[in-house]
Amino acid sequence: MSLTLYLVTQNQGKLQEVREILSPYRFKLESAYRQSRITPVEETGQTYAENALLKAQAGFEALGGIVLGEDSGLEIDVLEGAPGLYSARFAGELASAQGKNARILELLQEVPSGRRSARFVCVVALVWEGGKKLFQGICEGEISLEPRGTEGFGYDPIFILPPFGKTLAELGPTVKNRLSHRAQAFKKCADYICSQEFRNPS
Numbered sequence: 001m002s003l004t005l006y007l008v009t010q011n012q013g014k015l016q017e018v019r020e021i022l023s024p025y026r027f028k029l030e031s032a033y034r035q036s037r038i039t040p041v042e043e044t045g046q047t048y049a050e051n052a053l054l055k056a057q058a059g060f061e062a063l064g065g066i067v068l069g070e071d072s073g074l075e076i077d078v079l080e081g082a083p084g085l086y087s088a089r090f091a092g093e094l095a096s097a098q099g100k101n102a103r104i105l106e107l108l109q110e111v112p113s114g115r116r117s118a119r120f121v122c123v124v125a126l127v128w129e130g131g132k133k134l135f136q137g138i139c140e141g142e143i144s145l146e147p148r149g150t151e152g153f154g155y156d157p158i159f160i161l162p163p164f165g166k167t168l169a170e171l172g173p174t175v176k177n178r179l180s181h182r183a184q185a186f187k188k189c190a191d192y193i194c195s196q197e198f199r200n201p202s
């Protein structure tokens, strides 16, 4: 029987990506928010790891079983790592992805190509009855001069993957889900789960 994992996220883009990343493994991935009335988790941590753990622990308290929480962000060097931990709330809680991207391009208006380095960071927290464990992935890139492409979500249209010279939104899921921060972190987590004797609770 396949192992059921619960992912605590309200972000449909993340859920879709994690489903694709984990598709080679024999897991059944469920959205924790769809399974239970979890109160949306407030991201009060000071690090991605703390926030990822807050999400996973809330899911575990509601559902038990094997639970994953994820926190991620975009760090832009010339903005001293901003928006970073505040990537989801950047430019105001209600700003659309387009609005956030426009704000970043505006802040970087005077910054030439070559000084627009950035990275996506992802931390996954795995919580189960036997303990908890963290996994990290980092994807280096640079911020484009204008939004390009229609695939993915969030900051994908302004994040260039240097070996391709294209944004993640232009490259699409096949390339993104092989190389991204999220792909790296979730593959490490999946390999860990496969190396242990995890079972669905009876």
Ligand code: ITT
Pocket (backbone or CB within 6 Å): 008, 009, 010, 011, 014, 043, 070, 071, 072, 073, 074, 087, 088, 120, 152, 153, 154, 155, 156, 180, 182
């Ligand atoms: P949950 O907390 O419910 O999982 P969220 O969208 O609030 O959903 P985060 O707190 O981890 O997620 O915020 C990360 C934000 O960083 C996210 O909303 C995107 O705007 C951005 N982000 C993270 N990974 C990204 C990716 O692969 N592509 C584009 N933007 C990304």
